[in-house]
Amino acid sequence: MELRSLTRLRVTLLETQTAFKNRVHKVLQICNIRLASKLSNIFGRDGQMLLNALMKGESIDEVIDKYASERLKKKREEVKESILGALGEADIIELKICLENINRLEEQIRQLNAKIATLVNKKDVERVSKVPGLGEVSASAVIAEIADPERFQNEKKLYSWSGLAPSTYQTAGKTAKTGHITKKGNKWLRRIMAQCATVAIKARNSQIRQFYLRIKGRRGHKIAIVATARKLLGIIWHLLITGEEYIDRHYVKKTITKSRKETLKLALKKLYPFSDRQDTPS
DSSP: OHHHHHHHHHHHHHHHHHHHHHHHHHHHHHTTBOGGGTOSOTTSHHHHHHHHHHHHTOOHHHHHHHHOOHHHHHTHHHHHHHBOSOOOHHHHHHHHHHHHHHHHHHHHHHHHHHHHHHHSOHHHHHHHTTSTTOOHHHHHHHHHHHOOGGGSSSHHHHHHHHTOSEEEEOSTTOOOEEEEEOOOSOHHHHHHHHHHHHHHTTSTTOHHHHHHHHHHHHHOHHHHHHHHHHHHHHHHHHHHHHOOOOOOSSOOOTTSOHHHHHHSOOTTGGGOTTTTOTTOOO
């Protein structure tokens, strides 16, 4: 329960931080300042340095010369051209408050991550984070929500508990048909899995992506994402129960070496009935 409470708090802090970041983008957009189009992250060191300079009315050239990284110095003219407007007094106050909260939340999230790392099973996190769409943060959150995987007799029980199981209904006493997911269950786990599925389908040459594309072709993107989230959850449950390593013969993360691939078992074979098909794209 302690681990689950901390991972849920981390989600709340991240959402709050994102809200403040969106607020900053909105203020800059209204003021016709397009730094986001020139910098990959305006909340990084260079980005916040430029924002502080704008709020203080300092010369952009002088600030870049004194404090900017070499990468930003090469973009000097582009950055200057992106600043088409000016900040008003109210805009400056709003930006200052937003940035202070963003940095404060960043430190709190860092502290939470450190504490979570001491509570979670590191081997389980490492094992689960090898699945496409998951990293250490999402893996620890999923593990925290599932808690003891052995309390679920099979993956279908976990689907129902998370609210990812499709609903069933009957018409005139005929065979039950499936409908939308029930959404009756652990909303935290359901949301995490949906986010992981959205990332996983971008993993090229992976079985997860092939699974998504086949469902999408028949039933559309939304249903395919839910089905992929359910698939990922089943994989994670299987890994936690068996202690096996995840491996996809079409997709292997760069951290797995060739020698390790030769010794790893093909985990979750029963979850991939299409894996032995000859027409599976490589």
